Amino acid sequence: MDGKSMKGRVIKSTGSWYTVKTEVAEVKARLKGKFKQDELKLTNPIAVGDWVELAMEEGQETGVIFEILPRENYVIRKSTRKQHFSHIIASNLDQAILIITMKSPRTSLGFIDRFLVSTESFRIPAILVVNKVDLISKDRDQEWLQDIHEIYEPLGYPVLEISAIKDTDLREKFLPLIQGKSSLIAGHSGVGKSTLLNRLAPGASQQTKEVSNFSSKGVHTTTFAELFELPGGGDLIDTPGIKEFGILDVEEYELSHYFPEMRKYLGQCKYNNCRHINEPGCVILEKLEEGYIHPYRYESYLNILSEEDSHR
Numbered sequence: 413m414d415g416k417s418m419k420g421r422v423i424k425s426t427g428s429w430y431t432v433k434t435e436v437a438e439v440k441a442r443l444k445g446k447f448k449q450d451e452l453k454l455t456n457p458i459a460v461g462d463w464v465e466l467a468m469e470e471g472q473e474t475g476v477i478f479e480i481l482p483r484e485n486y487v488i489r490k491s492t493r494k495q496h497f498s499h500i501i502a503s504n505l506d507q508a509i510l511i512i513t514m515k516s517p518r519t520s521l522g523f524i525d526r527f528l529v530s531t532e533s534f535r536i537p538a539i540l541v542v543n544k545v546d547l548i549s550k551d552r553d554q555e556w557l558q559d560i561h562e563i564y565e566p567l568g569y570p571v572l573e574i575s576a577i578k579d580t581d582l583r584e585k586f587l588p589l590i591q592g593k594s595s596l597i598a599g600h601s602g603v604g605k606s607t608l609l610n611r612l613a614p615g616a617s618q619q620t621k622e623v624s625n626f627s628s629k630g631v632h633t634t635t636f637a638e639l640f641e642l643p644g645g646g647d648l649i650d651t652p653g654i655k656e657f658g659i660l661d662v663e664e665y666e667l668s669h670y671f672p673e674m675r676k677y678l679g680q681c682k683y684n685n686c687r688h689i690n691e692p693g694c695v696i697l698e699k700l701e702e703g704y705i706h707p708y709r710y711e712s713y714l715n716i717l718s719e720e721d722s723h724r
């Protein structure tokens with residue numbers, strides 16, 4: 413190594429090489445040595461969003477990362493290859509934005525709820541952005557939109573309506589939400605994530621071109637997250653190919669902690685390990701009956717409970 417150490421943020425990871433943005437430049441860097449990772453078993457030691465210390469290699473254009481600064485938070489999923497291992501998707505986030513659409517494709521409430529359980533468990537504020545509202549016309553579509561507002565806003569999740577193809581929506585609605593912040597952006601394929609990125613982050617359009625060049629050559633496209641800086645400050649972290657975040661080892665009685673409308677009644681059920689399914693003296697079931705908990709949300713709760721159970 414040569415020269416003094418610098419601080420930078422990882423903006424791209426391709427497995428063994430990382431792109432680190434320092435105050436002066438973007439540096440391709442590798443990792444030196446092993447890193448202790450708390451109690452986590454990780455398949456990747458460094459993630460997009462990490463702040464690191466690095467130094468240039470002697471006589472080279474490349475750098476060496478020798479320290480990962482403590483993460484404020486992170487988003488993680490279970491490794492698909494290694495049992496009991498996890499993969500960090502991104503770190504040091506101010507918020508997570510889920511892009512949802514009413515049609516082409518339709519986002520299900522179950523998918524939204526799973527996402528929100530994940531962000532609750534990571535303690536990252538979540539926002540729902542309804543895109544393609546220009547396609548919403550029929551009464552039935554309007555009802556769907558109304559439901560989204562009525563279900564999620566009282567729980568503390570902001571719901572924003574936009575059309576990514578309308579400049580005024582981007583400038584007046586979406587940009588104020590993300591300016592100066594580090595935001596993870598997620599959603600089903602086809603909801604308009606790339607469209608948003610291309611319109612807001614100058615570096616992103618290049619990326620789209622790169623990807624299509626790659627696929628035309630038949631090369632596997634990557635599913636790594638990537639950070640794109642916004643011109644006025646802040647950044648968007650794209651998560652291509654990541655359908656869902658893992659819900660990590662949530663015990664049955666813990667799941668309700670990640671539903672804000674249930675969390676406030678916790679500890680009031682007769683049994684302290686109540687799963688709120690059919691137990692006597694369950695306050696959650698009582699509140700559901702009284703209309704304080706939305707039936708759709710409770711349905712998602714039961715679905716996640718049984719899906720997680722089948723993974724055990």
Ligand SMILES: Nc1nc2c(ncn2[C@@H]2O[C@H](COP(=O)(O)OP(=O)(O)O)[C@@H](O)[C@H]2O)c(=O)[nH]1
Binds near residue numbers: 546600603605
């Ligand atoms: N009508 C309409 N189409 C949109 C809007 N945003 C994106 N699209 C279209 O939806 C398709 C998928 O968008 P894309 O950005 O590739 O979605 P991604 O898979 O989430 O990255 C493209 O054909 C976009 O032009 C919108 O607000 N309204």
Ligand SMILES: [Mg+2]
Binds near residue numbers: 602605606607
């Ligand atoms: Mg895309």
Ligand SMILES: [Zn+2]
Binds near residue numbers: 687688694696697
């Ligand atoms: Zn209960």
